Structures are given as C-alpha cells and as structure tokens.
Amino acid sequence: MSMNVQPDLEFIKAMKEAGGDTLKQCYQCATCSVACPLSSDDKPFPRKEMILAQWGLKEKLIYDPNVFLCHQCGDCTEMCPRGARPGDVLGAIRAYAYRALGWPKALATLCSSVKNLPILIGIPAAAILFCWLISGGMHIPAGEQFARVGYTQFFGHWDFRLLAKNVLFIDLIMLTAVGIALTSLYKGISALWKGMEASIGLKDVPYRPSLVQFVKKFLWPSLIEILQHNRFRECTVNVDRVKGHRPLMLGFIGLFIVTCYSLFTQDVIGIFIPSMHGPISMWNPVKLLANVSAVAMIGGIGILWLNRTKMEAAGKATNTFYDWFLIWMIMGVGVTGLAAELLRIIGIPSLGYVVYYLHLIAVAMLFLYMPYTKFAHIAYRTFAMAFERYRESSYIKNPLNQ
Amino acid sequence: MSDTAGNGAVLVVGGGISGITAALEAAEVGIDVFLVEKNAYFGGRVAQLNQYFPKLCPPTCGLEINFKRIKDNRKIRTYTLTTVKSITGGPGNFEVQLETMPRYINSNCTACGDCGQVCTDEIDDAFNLGMKKIKAAYLPHEMAFPRRFVLEKNACSPATLDAVKAACKYNAVDLDMQPQTFTLKVSSIIWSTGWNPYDANKITNLNYNSSQAIITNMMMERLAADNGPTKGKIVRPGDNKEPASFAFVQCAGSRDENHLEHCSYICCMATFKHISYIRDQYPEAKIYVFYIDLRTPGKYEHFREKFMADPNSTFIKGKVADIVAERDGGVTVIAENAVTGTKIHQKVDLCILATGMEPALGAQGKALGVNMDGNGFIVSDPERGMISAGCAKSAVDVYSSGQSSTAAALKAIQIGR
Numbered sequence: 001m002s003m004n005v006q007p008d009l010e011f012i013k014a015m016k017e018a019g020g021d022t023l024k025q026c027y028q029c030a031t032c033s034v035a036c037p038l039s040s041d042d043k044p045f046p047r048k049e050m051i052l053a054q055w056g057l058k059e060k061l062i063y064d065p066n067v068f069l070c071h072q073c074g075d076c077t078e079m080c081p082r083g084a085r086p087g088d089v090l091g092a093i094r095a096y097a098y099r100a101l102g103w104p105k106a107l108a109t110l111c112s113s114v115k116n117l118p119i120l121i122g123i124p125a126a127a128i129l130f131c132w133l134i135s136g137g138m139h140i141p142a143g144e145q146f147a148r149v150g151y152t153q154f155f156g157h158w159d160f161r162l163l164a165k166n167v168l169f170i171d172l173i174m175l176t177a178v179g180i181a182l183t184s185l186y187k188g189i190s191a192l193w194k195g196m197e198a199s200i201g202l203k204d205v206p207y208r209p210s211l212v213q214f215v216k217k218f219l220w221p222s223l224i225e226i227l228q229h230n231r232f233r234e235c236t237v238n239v240d241r242v243k244g245h246r247p248l249m250l251g252f253i254g255l256f257i258v259t260c261y262s263l264f265t266q267d268v269i270g271i272f273i274p275s276m277h278g279p280i281s282m283w284n285p286v287k288l289l290a291n292v293s294a295v296a297m298i299g300g301i302g303i304l305w306l307n308r309t310k311m312e313a314a315g316k317a318t319n320t321f322y323d324w325f326l327i328w329m330i331m332g333v334g335v336t337g338l339a340a341e342l343l344r345i346i347g348i349p350s351l352g353y354v355v356y357y358l359h360l361i362a363v364a365m366l367f368l369y370m371p372y373t374k375f376a377h378i379a380y381r382t383f384a385m386a387f388e389r390y391r392e393s394s395y396i397k398n399p400l401n402q
Numbered sequence: 403m404s405d406t407a408g409n410g411a412v413l414v415v416g417g418g419i420s421g422i423t424a425a426l427e428a429a430e431v432g433i434d435v436f437l438v439e440k441n442a443y444f445g446g447r448v449a450q451l452n453q454y455f456p457k458l459c460p461p462t463c464g465l466e467i468n469f470k471r472i473k474d475n476r477k478i479r480t481y482t483l484t485t486v487k488s489i490t491g492g493p494g495n496f497e498v499q500l501e502t503m504p505r506y507i508n509s510n511c512t513a514c515g516d517c518g519q520v521c522t523d524e525i526d527d528a529f530n531l532g533m534k535k536i537k538a539a540y541l542p543h544e545m546a547f548p549r550r551f552v553l554e555k556n557a558c559s560p561a562t563l564d565a566v567k568a569a570c571k572y573n574a575v576d577l578d579m580q581p582q583t584f585t586l587k588v589s590s591i592i593w594s595t596g597w598n599p600y601d602a603n604k605i606t607n608l609n610y611n612s613s614q615a616i617i618t619n620m621m622m623e624r625l626a627a628d629n630g631p632t633k634g635k636i637v638r639p640g641d642n643k644e645p646a647s648f649a650f651v652q653c654a655g656s657r658d659e660n661h662l663e664h665c666s667y668i669c670c671m672a673t674f675k676h677i678s679y680i681r682d683q684y685p686e687a688k689i690y691v692f693y694i695d696l697r698t699p700g701k702y703e704h705f706r707e708k709f710m711a712d713p714n715s716t717f718i719k720g721k722v723a724d725i726v727a728e729r730d731g732g733v734t735v736i737a738e739n740a741v742t743g744t745k746i747h748q749k750v751d752l753c754i755l756a757t758g759m760e761p762a763l764g765a766q767g768k769a770l771g772v773n774m775d776g777n778g779f780i781v782s783d784p785e786r787g788m789i790s791a792g793c794a795k796s797a798v799d800v801y802s803s804g805q806s807s808t809a810a811a812l813k814a815i816q817i818g819r
Contacts, residue, residue: 027657027694028694028740029653029657029694029720029721030719030720030721030723030737030738030739030740031721031723032723033720033723033738033745034722034723034724034736034737034738034745035607035723035724039745040745041744041745041747042744042745043743043744044738044743044744044745047738047740048743079607079660079723081653081657081658081659081660081661081721082658082659083659
C-alpha cells in the first residue's frame, strides 16, 4: 500500500517566516514546560504546542489558550537542550493564529510579510491623500494662522457648527480603520472563545456567566493583572522588557484618555463653545498628560527596540517582520506625533504638515492592522487570560461533580 | 618493514580498562609498550564502579587478572602520576616528552600502612568522589596497582612529614622527590584517556549544591561499593538516612547543547544497574525514573524489561528541569510528564543525577595535536600514528571499550611493522 503524504507547505512556510522553523529540533524532553514560569501544573506549555506544531495540527494550535498565555520571555529557549527555541516557535504560532483568525483574510495575509510593506504603508497613505485632495483643504497655512489653529484645519474648514470639516475627515479615515479592526477582533475573539471551549471538551454548560459576571469575574481581574505586569515579572532571562512595555502601555492608556477628552471637547462641547476648537493650551492638564504619555510611549518602545536589537545580536531572538512591524508602527506614531507638535510650536508649517500627514498614516496603520499584527495580543491574550480563569472557575470545574 | 616502522614501540596514554587492554594486546604479541597513567593507580573509572556490565562483575574480577598479566609481562613498562607534555615527530619516530609527578613514596613501599597510622593530616578522598576524608599518606584503594602508598606532601604539616618519614621501616618515604621529565621514542600512540563525570554544578537548574540528597550516578557506585564510604550501604550523604524513595534524573547534562551535546550511552543502563543495587537493599522503596527516552541497546533490553516490571518503580517520560531542596533533607524534582501532559512535583529522599561522560583529555589534546571532534572525543587517525580507544573515542560501555582497545592495538602494531 502506498501512502501519499502531502506536507502542509503553507503552515511550514508561515512558521518559517515568523521565526519558528527551529521547531523541528524539538525532541520532546519537556524541559521547557518546567522552565516556563507561566506554565501551570495542569496545563503546562510549551512542550505540547511544540509537538502539535511539528505534526502540523494548526487547528488545535489556533484555539489553544496556552499559545496566547505565553509572554515569550525566553526562559524556555534559554534552557532548551536542542536550540529548538520554544519561545520563538510560540510567537510564530501566534502570528499564524492572528492571521487565521483575522478578517478580512486578504488584509490578514497582507500583514504577514515584509514584502507587502509598501502596500501596507501605501493603503492609508493613498486614502489620506485622497481625502486631503477631495477635502479642498490643500493649502499650508501662514505662520500666524498655523500658530492659532495648528493642524485642526488640515482637511480645511467650514462654518457648519455641528461637525467640523477636519473632524469629519479624520473620523472618516480613523473610524473606518477602527471599525474594520473591531469587527475583525470581534469575529476573531468569538471564534477563539468557541475554539478554546471546544479544546477543553466543553459542550453543554448548565450555567453560563452573564455578561456582568463574565466581566467581573474573568475579564476585569485579567485586565488588572495585565496592568500590573505580574506575568512579565516572572521571566528571568528577559525581565528587562517590563521596563519598556510598562511605560509603553501606560502611554497608550494616557493617549487614549486624551483622545477621548479631545473628541468630547472638540466635537461635543465645541458645538456650543466654538473656542474649544483648536490646539489645547500647553498648560492644560490634559495636554500635559498627552505630552507625558507621548514621551512614555516613545521611551517605552525605544527600550523595547534596543532590547530586541540586543537579543538578536546575542542570538537570543530571531529577526522577524512580525516582531519589528509593530515596533516600527508604534515608533512611527510616537515620533511623527511629537515632531508635528514641536514643529507647530516653533512654527514651521510646511514641514509640519508633511510630518502630520505621516502621523495620520502611522495612526491609521496602527488601528487598521491591529488584528493581524503582533498588536493583536492586546485583545487575544486578554481573552485567553480571561479564559484561563474561566476554565478554572466553578462554571467549568463544578465542585459538585468532583 | 614499512617506512613508519621505527622501533615499533607503542605508547598507551591512559591506564584504565581500555589502556590496559590495548597495552596487553600489543605487548603479548611481543611489542614494546609504555603505559602511562595520570593517577597514582591503574584501573581508571572501572576501579571506582561497584559492578560493571555486561555481567555485573565487581571491578576486581576484570582488573585483577589484567594487573597480573601486566606484572608478568616484561614488554610493558608502566608509569603512574605521569602525563604527556609534548609530542614531536610522526608515525615511526614520535618523540614524546612526559612528566612524572612526585609520589614521595619510592618502590621500597610494601603498603604496610604504618605511615598512614601516624599521619594526622587529612584530604578529600578523590577515589570516593570526596564523600569522605582520608589520611594524606594513603593507598588510593584496596586493589590499587601499583600497590604503593601516595603521600600528599602539600597537605601535610612539617611535623606530620617528619612523623611519616620516621614511621616507615623500609626507608620508602622520600620527601625530596621532584617532578621528572623524560622522553620516549615510539612508533605509534594509543589515546585511551577515558572520561570524567560531567560536573553537575554546571547544570545550574538542577541545583546540585542545594542539598546533600542530590548525588551523581558515580557517587551512587561508590555508595553501593563494599569498599566505598558507607561500606556498601546506600544511605543519604550527610544524615545517613535510609532512603524510602529515589528519583533518577536521566540525561543530566547529556544530549544538551548547553552541556554535553552527545548521548553518553551508559547512563540509562547505569540507572537500571542502580535500581538493581537499590532492590538488593530496599525491596519496597519507591523509585521514579525521569527520562527523555530510555536507551538500552541490544541485549540490555532484557535488563530494562526486568526492572520496568517492578511495581514500585515508575518511569516518567519527561526530563527533570528543576530540583527544590526540602526542609526534611529530601528534594522535590519537577518535570512534565509528556504522556499525560501534566507537571509532576515528586518528593524523594534521594535524587541521583545520571550525569554523562565528558572526554577527559579536553583542551590539552588540541595543544598536543590530537585530532578531536566537536564534543572532545578523539578521532582515530592511524595515518598520523594516533589511534583512540575506549571512552576517549566515544561514549561506550566496558564491553565496547574492550573491542575498540583491541582494534587500536592492532592498528598500532601495524604502524610499527
């Protein structure tokens, strides 16, 4: 009897591209599962994930909560007797999972390769340029006007009180990006959750938590844990990442607050008090928060950038587009944002407008590509952590059944 | 006569079971053989074992007859405490510089033991892997050949030295001995430099130093040996507790690119042998063996089957990657069982690390121009007049060492003809 074995070339290629081709070295000694400070006694990883990947059982991997619980601290890679680099392999599996769970598929595939970088930058660049062209706001203001309005009339100005022209265009661009991203994440997380439930053999649960119970018991504690960086701190080899990741995350939270404030004052209060339009005063506490957050973001991503460079030089991490694309995007957002602000303050409108245009591209990329790049971890890992709590809870482990 | 014939003599470096075998095989067909050994005695690692494969003989069984053959053979000249310093020339005309370290006891010694009686200074017993102290004037072990005492002069006070010298009835103590260098001319060199147990301290995650309940497999041999530190009683070092449970940590440092990349071949069998020692003394003790895969080639399979059938022995597929010292003197070993997919924290009274074989010649070999592979094993190179044998060549058991040593002797003879 002859057997026709068709290797899953697509999966193998995906693992290679994302830096996981060392997985074939693994000989299942399970050192990694003990080395990993995050792996639990009942459901240890990454040994099992290594053999699932070797066998090409990608369906099992995509819905494996452990894949997302891994923080890639590299303790396993450090101790691996075969150089199979389980930490990097799990990173590659995550990259594959984001792609597999992502919607629309074409966009998810586009984000997986450095070859597509021109297209990835080109899409928002063209869309924003197109908006700029049709907005009619295509003129660079004189110094005195620039000082007064800053970039708030990038897409022009009209006297319609209820919605500023600039806001309309920015909303058009960013809300589209965010909308696609959120739809994708919603679909992805729903699929992941169902898959994770199936992976522990969960079919009929007599009692399910209500939304409030779910948030209170599983999601909120996970968010608190993420904020505190407790799992990051468990790492030994690469604990320095906390120094970068924490300011970066706090920076993001700060900027999120500022964006909400800005949206509220400019678009809601601004309807009644037109003076609320225009740049916020430098001494406004919110502006202060914005600047501190921006610095924290650039500083944080800078530390992570250096950290990764150092690790790659020491051969402790593989150079992959998957890891660097997110670092580049965040650095892009931070640097162009701060540069645009500085150019406004010192009053160079022409260059300021170019930098602001780049800033809009970077922000749009960060939003749009969030579900398909490493950035997706903020959603998928959070829900995996919530699931980890859920599967240990009495909803699943009914004490009466045991 | 070939152009590499020279004087036909063979230098055998390393006087363990491989070196002894190679030396005898060559000498007994009439070749001049120089057998040099770095220790004060011949017999190497086999002398330290309690029993050895394939027939679980005590080392006296194989070594004694060979020592007798050496003593009876005028073609073999033996040198202890001697190492190779440099090599010049090529096949047929090697000139080898050697150095003999002072023993401070000359050939008048009858091993009567009077010097040891009066010696008050003590040193770590290297033969027993430091598990006990011995007098600084000592016979390395009961069966030591040559049967002559050694004086560790540096460890002794001047008063002790005077007492030791005065105690000897045969004028055998010579405190003025100096290191001696000499040159040998040989046609070929057999490297049978053997192995050292891999340093367990280097496997940092196993916390070897954190508890006396963690021992190595070679220490287990000494514990089980009648001439060992406990007279053959397997007890926990430190508190002499009779262990009720044992954990064997396989591949401790072997098959690991951070330590020894190669499989040390003997450790799985050594563990099964140790289970047989334990079963002789503790028929009911719990035994846990943590392994990646068990390698018991050929006829050793039957030995494995016999001990795997033991109801009090558990075999867990998963390498121990962490050991935690417990307050009661025991340790907890941590591994993932790859078959069930859950982690195990197994508390035991005594934990044995199955440490592997590290080729003993090391960096020195490179300096002497010896051809070595990436793991430090010596590559046989008859074209250059250098042949390797036993565990210097690859990690093997005594049986295979005998085969490769006989083969090495044949090669060496051919170079010198």
